[in-house]
Amino acid sequence: MGDFNYLHITGVNDLPGYHAAAAFTTKSSEVFKEAEEISPRHVSDRVSYMPWGADDQMPYDIINLIESDETLSTCQMFNAEVCYGSGLVYQTDEWCKRKVVNEVEEFFLDNDMASYFLGVCQDFKHFGFAVSVIILNEQGNKVVRVLRKEACYVRFAPANKEGVIPQVLYANWRNSVRAEQVEVIPLLNPQSPWTDLQAQVKKGKRKFAVVSRVPTPDSTYYPIPYYASLFKGKWYNIKQLIGVAKEAKLKNSAPIKYHIEIAKSFWSNIFKAEGITDRVKQQERVNEEKDNIINFLTGMENSGKVLFSEFYVSPNGEEQHDVVINKIETDKEGGDWATDIIEAVNMMCFTMRVHSNLVGSVPGKSQTNNSGSDKRELYTIAQALQKPYHDLLFNVHRLIIRFNRWEGAYPDCPFIQLTTLDENRDAKAVSVNPKSDEQ
Structure with a gap:
């Protein structure tokens, strides 16, 4: 059933006998819904993990929804780029020894820090946490490598009786995996990583995972993103x-008459009840059921009848239906959707905490097109709001610096300050670290 998520379900179907069409979509609200009890899954007799969502496919469903909308994907990339700022650097004080400066430079030459830092910024903005892996040399007295593990391929082991997660598991969870395909990495205690690192090194371990996580009110294994x-x-x-x-209007001048929202569980239950496992036959069954719904909506013999759909009542009292049919008013011409698109774009940008003008989603001369000064201020505000995320992302680098005994060095991420023309330059890097401001 793992391939089900990739079946072509969303689309537009013509209504026989009508100059109109019906739009089928999957309910986006279900991407964060836990439809069943979450319990540990086992990859071997000794290794288990907590699934991410009821079907363990939540991160891939989130990515699919983000990539399906140009405004949302652009906002996500903008937020990651703003968090990246001017890039991660290890600043060194003037009194810092030349040996330390050389070792820091060699460390950056041996590690692709630009790619690493942009990657963890994207993980932070997509999923609310990022995972870094530090690798020590054979002697166990220096950190020589720092790597990013893509958050969507990371799963947490169940917490022990003290409430500490001991390991992370890294694998391609899109498909079923075997035990030999899973990389198990010891996880440093997030509450006391420095103490835990020293203790683990004494046991002979040389590779560790460090989690940088955005605190959330629900405190689950996998945080629910703000968006x-x-x-x-x-x-x-x-x-x-x-x-x-x-699109339907431009292709055949047929307006959308019905919007049909179908839950993912609806198709899964049909496949399970009818024992359909072949991917091609699953798609054929999807098309058949679409035709059944369309025939129900358009057939004369069904006039006045009701379509029954299974549903349950959520804890907040809302009914959750397998199939929901919404009738769309067809008196709105295609050109009149412009104001609705702008409204929808602005709401999405608002939720993503990105001003519409900063990502160019409201082009042209309009009331929402701010002046250059306003845009510079908006960009400065956006970067200033990254301070808590930088503090969380810097934890692993403070560990590296302390463990490697690089006295006088500290992690920093200068932000880019857009300047006015009278300064004869377009932008300059400004450090937010007080130590740098003194120099």
Whole structure:
């Protein structure tokens, strides 16, 4: 059933006998829903992990939803680039020994720090946590490598009785994996990584994972990102539906008459009940059920009848249906969707904490097109808000510097300050570290 997520379910189907069409979509609100109890899964007799979501596919569902919308994917990349700032550096004080300076430079030459730091910034913005791996030399007295482990391929082992997660498991969880395909990495205690690192080194270990995590109110194994409300609300679906409606209008001048939202579990339950495991036959069954729904909507013999759909009531009292059919008003012409698109884009940018003008989503001369000074201030504010994320991401680098005994060195991420023309340059790097400001 792992291939089910890639079946072509979203689309537009013509309504027989009508100059209209029906749009099928998967409910985006279900991406963060835990449909069943989450319990550890075993990859061997001694190794287990906590699944990420009920089907362990939540990160890939999130990525798919983000990549399906140009505004959302652009906002995510913008947030990662702003968090990256002017890049990660290890600053050194003036009194720092030349040996330390040389060792720091050699460390950066042996590690692709630009790629690493941009990667962990993207993980932070997508999933609310990032995983770094530090590797010691054979003697165990120097950290020689720092690597990023993509968060979507990371799973946490169950916490021990003290509430500490002892390991992370790294593998391609998109598909079923065997025990030999899983990399098990000891995880330093997030509450006291420095003490734990020294203790683990004495046991002869040379490779460790360090988790940088954004604190969230729910405190689960995998944090729920701040933008989850975008999928749980309606604006993501509204923007997607506008795009589908305009495409159908341009292709055959047929407006969208019905919007049909189908839960992922609806198809899974059909496949399970009918014993369909072949991917091709699954797609054929999906198309057959689409035709059944369309025939129900358009057939004369069904006039006045009701389509029954299984549902349950969530803890907050909302009914969760397998199939929801929304009738769309067809008196709106395609050109009149422009204001709705702008509204949907602005709501998405608001949720992603990105001003629309900074990513060019509201082009042209309009009331929302700010002056250059306003945009510079917005960009400065956006970078200033990255301070807590930098503090969290710097924890692993403070460990490296302390363990390698690089006295006088400290991690820093200068932000880019856009300047005015009277300074004869477009931008300059400004350190947010007080030590750098004194120099």
